[in-house]
Amino acid sequence: METQRVCGCVCFFSVRIVLLGKNVSENNRVGNTILGTAAFDSEASSSYSQQHSVRISGKVEKRHIAVINTSHLLQPELSEHEIIQGVRECVSRSAPGPHVIILVLQYNDFSDEDRNRVKTVLKLFSEKAIKHTIVLTTDEEKHTFFFKLWNNTIDNLITECGGELLQFDTRNPEWRSEMLRRTEEMLKEEHEEFIFCNRYEDKDDGTSVDEDPDRSGGSVQRDNKEEEDSDHNEDGKLNKNKKTGCDGGDSRERADDLRIVLLGRTGVGKSSTGNTILGRGAFISDTAHESVTKESQGETCEINDRHVTVIDTPGLFDTELSNEKVQREITNCISMILPGPHVFIIVLNLGQRFTQEEATSVKIIQETFGEKSLMFTMVLFTRGDDLNDKTIEQYLGKPGCPLMNLIEACGNRYHVFNNKQTRDRTQVSDLLKKIDDMVKENGDSYYSCKMFREMEREKQEKEKKILTETVKQLNRERDELMKKHEEDKKSMMEEERQNHNKERKRREEEFREREERYKKDIKEREEQERKIRDEMKREREEWERQKQEEKQRKEEEDKNRRKKEQAMSDEYYQRLKQEGEKMKMILQKERQNHDKERKRREELFREREEQYKNDIKEREEEERKMREEMKREQEEWEKQKQQERQKRDEEDERRRKKEQAMREE
Numbered sequence: 001m002e003t004q005r006v007c008g009c010v011c012f013f014s015v016r017i018v019l020l021g022k023n024v025s026e027n028n029r030v031g032n033t034i035l036g037t038a039a040f041d042s043e044a045s046s047s048y049s050q051q052h053s054v055r056i057s058g059k060v061e062k063r064h065i066a067v068i069n070t071s072h073l074l075q076p077e078l079s080e081h082e083i084i085q086g087v088r089e090c091v092s093r094s095a096p097g098p099h100v101i102i103l104v105l106q107y108n109d110f111s112d113e114d115r116n117r118v119k120t121v122l123k124l125f126s127e128k129a130i131k132h133t134i135v136l137t138t139d140e141e142k143h144t145f146f147f148k149l150w151n152n153t154i155d156n157l158i159t160e161c162g163g164e165l166l167q168f169d170t171r172n173p174e175w176r177s178e179m180l181r182r183t184e185e186m187l188k189e190e191h192e193e194f195i196f197c198n199r200y201e202d203k204d205d206g207t208s209v210d211e212d213p214d215r216s217g218g219s220v221q222r223d224n225k226e227e228e229d230s231d232h233n234e235d236g237k238l239n240k241n242k243k244t245g246c247d248g249g250d251s252r253e254r255a256d257d258l259r260i261v262l263l264g265r266t267g268v269g270k271s272s273t274g275n276t277i278l279g280r281g282a283f284i285s286d287t288a289h290e291s292v293t294k295e296s297q298g299e300t301c302e303i304n305d306r307h308v309t310v311i312d313t314p315g316l317f318d319t320e321l322s323n324e325k326v327q328r329e330i331t332n333c334i335s336m337i338l339p340g341p342h343v344f345i346i347v348l349n350l351g352q353r354f355t356q357e358e359a360t361s362v363k364i365i366q367e368t369f370g371e372k373s374l375m376f377t378m379v380l381f382t383r384g385d386d387l388n389d390k391t392i393e394q395y396l397g398k399p400g401c402p403l404m405n406l407i408e409a410c411g412n413r414y415h416v417f418n419n420k421q422t423r424d425r426t427q428v429s430d431l432l433k434k435i436d437d438m439v440k441e442n443g444d445s446y447y448s449c450k451m452f453r454e455m456e457r458e459k460q461e462k463e464k465k466i467l468t469e470t471v472k473q474l475n476r477e478r479d480e481l482m483k484k485h486e487e488d489k490k491s492m493m494e495e496e497r498q499n500h501n502k503e504r505k506r507r508e509e510e511f512r513e514r515e516e517r518y519k520k521d522i523k524e525r526e527e528q529e530r531k532i533r534d535e536m537k538r539e540r541e542e543w544e545r546q547k548q549e550e551k552q553r554k555e556e557e558d559k560n561r562r563k564k565e566q567a568m569s570d571e572y573y574q575r576l577k578q579e580g581e582k583m584k585m586i587l588q589k590e591r592q593n594h595d596k597e598r599k600r601r602e603e604l605f606r607e608r609e610e611q612y613k614n615d616i617k618e619r620e621e622e623e624r625k626m627r628e629e630m631k632r633e634q635e636e637w638e639k640q641k642q643q644e645r646q647k648r649d650e651e652d653e654r655r656r657k658k659e660q661a662m663r664e665e
């Protein structure tokens, strides 16, 4: 990881992660989660990604993350040679080397055989690769437990990697941070920045280490004696009549093989040109407002017993493409055409005006592929049918014009195609002839991947240099700022000291003035206080005097009041005495009257008593007379009643006799 030290702490800002697994879609899932986009889902790349490593990078959690997705290396049907080529491709895409290899595995599809293959592949990266490896399982968590029960191959592998298991968990938003944290921890433990895969560095004699039995991984041996001698020497020079593996296991590179990369703006006719060369509609070509070809694509054909590979690219130098995408496509197309292209063809459209972008394409190619790349560059015009009666030379214009400058920069190599005449194979064989001439002029060399890597390394060096320079510049600026700050601080301190002195003097003066004022104030206040005290004394005396007067007045009043009260009480006593005499006399008089009255009443009582006794005697006499009268009346009444009864009995007797008589009659 490229590191940056900020305020004493180390942070990693660039990480290259190789995803190694058996299952393409699971690898894609993990890659997309790491990058936070659906970068690996595109249908267009699926068939390609099943045979090649695909590198996609992006900015994630303030880091630049490059994911090199490699899902074909663990396929059982691959030959050892194909595995070596695949690892080489992966290493080249993760140049200068991967920081971490994540093994994307599934418990339900991992055998001991797979484990051995994993170890072989890791060894091919480097002997130390296993220490940079994290095992990640993507099985659903609920199934993991059961899988583990009957398959402990992954666990054994984890133990061999000296690490622990990382469970893939898309539901956990912190998963990616956790993964990056573990990666950083692992790298810190290993005290290494990335895996140094030196076996794939080109040697001075043009061979690479996987072709050197002494330096290649012990378990994978060369599968063909022919391959023991390299077909390339330094800077891509070809050793005639020798064969070596190239870009996949099936094809074999021969000395007369031809590898072509088509570059140019969108819509100029790159895909049509590729189809014309191949003699079939291998690439999609269409008239459209937006770019038709979205990703680099490689196709091969046999032309006059020559194995020709054509790489069609999207409009790489169009301004609307992001730098990241351009960089990815360039790395992709170079790794598609290992060991490197013989020619870069800048495709221009005769029917369109030569644009400013096209004029600067030489510069862009130089910046992208390095200074030497122009030796391997030529211009191809499409729409030759638009020339009509004109010759191409008439169309090109005068020397010094932008188009001629471009052609000159490309060693005056140009060609015209009429892509509507695909059956005209002479235009193709003429092109191949021009390319062959160029290759010959270049001493039978091609633009090798080593050049690209060197150029990339140079670029990185340059960037590093620029970075170092920037850091130095920043340090210088910081030092200057510090110095300036120190000077400013000094002058500020001096100024402050002077200001301070001035201020001190001013304050002393102010203090003195204040002191004077204060003393004066104190005097005035004391005078005032003295006056106030005198005033108060005077007021108190006055008050005492008034109090005394009041007291005397009160005593006087009390005396008068007492005198008055005494007089009043004497008078009252006198009056009370007189009243008592009067009352005595009245009482005496009243007692005499009372005695008189009592005597009178006693006399009256005696009289009444006498009368009452007489009355009672009379009433008793009357009652006796009345009782006698009543007795007499009662005797009388009894007598009458007796007479009445006799009379009634006589009458009854008479009536009975009368009735008796009447009956007898």
Ligand SMILES: Nc1nc2c(ncn2[C@@H]2O[C@H](COP(=O)(O)OP(=O)(O)OP(=O)(O)O)[C@@H](O)[C@H]2O)c(=O)[nH]1
Pocket: 264, 265, 266, 267, 268, 269, 270, 271, 272, 273, 284, 285, 286, 287, 288, 290, 291, 292, 293, 294, 313, 314, 315, 382, 383, 384, 385, 417, 418, 419, 420
């Ligand atoms: N008349 C004529 N038309 C051509 C010729 N070459 C290409 N065209 C047309 O130009 C259009 C664009 O061609 P493509 O090959 O798709 O262009 P491209 O550069 O691959 O475009 P992108 O993939 O979008 O970058 C198509 O309609 C082609 O038929 C030519 O030589 N003559």
Ligand SMILES: [Mg+2]
Pocket: 270, 271, 272, 283, 284, 285, 292, 293, 312, 313, 314
């Ligand atoms: Mg195209």
